[in-house]
Amino acid sequence: MLVFALITAVGGSLLATSPAAAAPGSVSESSAVAAASPLLKSTVTNNCVATDYNGNVSMVSCPTADAGGQYWQRVWTGTATFRLQSVLGTCLANLNWTQVYTGPCGSAGTTWQRINGQLYNVHTARWLATDFSNQIYLTTNGTGQIWDVSNLPNL
Numbered sequence: 207m208l209v210f211a212l213i214t215a216v217g218g219s220l221l222a223t224s225p226a227a228a229a230p231g232s233v234s235e236s237s238a239v240a241a242a243s244p245l246l247k248s249t250v251t252n253n254c255v256a257t258d259y260n261g262n263v264s265m266v267s268c269p270t271a272d273a274g275g276q277y278w279q280r281v282w283t284g285t286a287t288f289r290l291q292s293v294l295g296t297c298l299a300n301l302n303w304t305q306v307y308t309g310p311c312g313s314a315g316t317t318w319q320r321i322n323g324q325l326y327n328v329h330t331a332r333w334l335a336t337d338f339s340n341q342i343y344l345t346t347n348g349t350g351q352i353w354d355v356s357n358l359p360n361l
Contacts, residue, residue, distance in 0.1 A: 245277070332344035
């Protein structure tokens with residue numbers, strides 16, 4: 207069972223696990239570090255990726271009053287590949303060659319790489335993109351689609 211170390215019941219504060227200090231899937235109090243805001247943010251629009259329990263993915267202002275579906279973490283699957291897991295327990299994935307959704311972690315389409323600041327879907331060989339209409343999609347050309355993942359905790 208994967209331990210989701212992002213939210214703790216103590217005061218509702220956010221926690222991140224230091225990958226060097228703890229074994230994957232474990233959390234120790236000494237390795238928990240407060241995270242500023244574990245948001246997946248577009249540097250183009252300054253909006254954030256959000257999801258819901260139905261698997262819908264959208265771009266919203268960062269953060270909103272109810273930011274639960276906006277909190278993400280990286281779950282490493284290899285040296286340079288990872289899944290983007292939401293606090294809801296689902297992972298960002300490709301629905302088809304252009305649409306994204308959240309679904310079961312580990313299913314096809316949930317593996318990503320970050321290349322020059324861009325998010326690359328390994329399954330489709332396409333890039334995560336957004337626009338000023340707050341659409342989020344996969345494209346064959348990721349030029350200019352830089353994503354800030356610096357605050358995402360790693361597991």
